[in-house]
C-alpha cells in the first residue's frame with residue numbers, strides 16, 4: 001500500500017512539473033504557439049459539447065429502458081400512493097429541469113466557442129434576470145418542501161387510540177430482526193437492554209414484573225401483519241444504528257440505541273394478492289429464469305417466490321446485507337390463527 005501511494009505521489013509530482021514547464025513555455029512571447037487553441041480546436045470542442053449532451057440523454061433513455069422494470073411496483077400500504085405521487089412529481093420536475101438546463105448549457109458552450117477575433121462581452125449584472133432565476137427555484141422548492149411536509153404529516157399517524165391498531169415492536173440487532181406483538185392487552189411490556197438474560201431466554205430484555213409483558217409474543221423468523229388494519233411499529237436497537245425498511249409499504253424508520261422510534265402504516269394487499277400482481281409475477285418470472293440458467297450451470301438455487309421483506313437500510317456491520325425478515329400480510333383470521341400458535345413471553349418464562 002505504501003509503495004503504491006509513493007508511486008502515485010511521484011507520478012503526480014512529475015505531472016505537476018511537466019504542466020509547470022508548459023505554462024512557462026506558453027508565457028514566453030517568442031515561443032512556439034502550436035499549443036494555443038486555434039479555431040479548429042475550438043470548433044472540435046464545441047461539437048464535443050453537443051456529443052456529450054447526446055450521450056447523457058441516451059444514457060438516461062437506455063437506463064430507463066433497461067432498468068426501469070426493477071423499480072418498486074404497486075404500493076402495498078394505504079399511504080403508498082401518496083408517497084409515490086410525491087416521488088413522481090419530484091422526479092418529473094428534476095427531469096424537466098435537467099433536460100432543459102443541460103441542453104442550454106451545452107448549446108451555449110457550442111455557440112459561443114472561441115473564434116479568432118471574437119471578444120467576450122463584459123456584462124456585469126442584470127437585476128431582472130437574477131431575480132427570475134432566484135425566485136423560480138425558491139417557489140418550486142418551497143412548493144416541493146411544503147407538499148413533502150403535508151404528505152409526511154398525513155401519513156405519520158401513530159395515534160394509538162384511533163382505528164384499533166396492532167402494536168408491534170421491531171427489535172434490531174446486529175444482524176437480525178425480532179418482532180414483538182403486544183398481546184391481548186395491546187400494550188407492550190416495558191423492556192430494557194439491561195434486563196436481557198440469555199440464560200433465561202429473555203432475549204429482548206422484557207421486564208418480568210410488568211403485568212403488560214406476560215402476554216407479549218416474540219417472533220424470530222416472520223413478521224405477520226393483518227391486512228387493512230393500522231399497524232404501529234415501535235423500533236428499538238440493541239447495538240448500533242439500524243433502519244427498518246419495508247420498501248413495498250413505502251416505509252422506513254431509523255432504529256436508534258437508547259430510544260424508541262415509531263412509524264405506522266396500514267397494509268392493503270395480502271402476500272397472496274401481491275403474488276398475483278402483474279409487475280410482481282413478471283419479476284418472479286425474470287428472476288426464476290436467471291436462477292434456472294444458473295442451475296443449469298450446476299449451482300444449487302431454489303426457484304424464488306415473492307415475499308414482502310423488512311430490510312436494514314443502514315450499513316450496520318459486516319452482515320448488514322443479510323439483515324432481513326420475511327413479512328407475511330394475511331387476513332385477520334389467518335393472522336389470529338398464526339398468533340394462536342405462538343408462545344407468549346409468560347409461557348416461555350414458565351418453560352425455563
Ligand SMILES: [Cu+2]
Pocket residue numbers: 172173174175241242243312313314315316320323
Ligand atoms: Cu442493521
